[in-house]
Amino acid sequence: EGQLLESGGALVQPGGSLRLSCAASGFTFGSYAMSWVRQAPGKGLEWVATVSPTGRASYADSVKGRFTISRDNSKNSMSVHMNSLRAEDTAVYYCAKVLEQWLVQGAFDIWGQGTMVTVAS
């Protein structure tokens, strides 16, 4: 059974940067698109970014130009580098796997437990 484990969450000042990582196990990582999804306190789930198996990235408008998603298939890992952080980026960040091999669209079928990012001075 596949598993995802996020790390890197922290308290960061507005305007600062942070890198989150996601370690994958239990499935053929390089065959699946991977995503970041966040949940701000008291709010619902919000898609952030997705990277295809070959490294092509897609972003939500709210983070475009500030966040960069990437992956290392040799290490079964994915990351997101977050720049110019704002208070509204405060959230628990989850990594998630897309259900079907090689497709960049589809349901998220495996989720991590999340890592907290707090943007505050």
Next chain:
Amino acid sequence: QLVLTQSPSASASLGASVKLTCTLSSGHTRYAIAWHQKQPEKGPRFLMKVNSDGSHNKGDGVPDRFSGSSSGAERYLTISSLQSEDEADYYCQTWSTDVSWIFGGGTKLTVL
């Protein structure tokens, strides 16, 4: 614009059944969706993918008490024989051809 609409809350008694609804916006009624369960302090859990014809594919280990169905623009999650651990937030999700994902606002399910 692709939008998913969910009722903010639902409630049902222990042992009873409940049917949660996710409504697709006009022009998107043939989209498949996924249902996820979100409990406090835990990561979301994939429950199932529900297609426009009502067929569904459940995630690993999801109990038979959980089932999905469709009618027009609506996608349903039915939970039977409700248990206390089913109390959670339930989100529907879909995806668009421009490589983006949409979540509904979530339904908070209370088991009485």
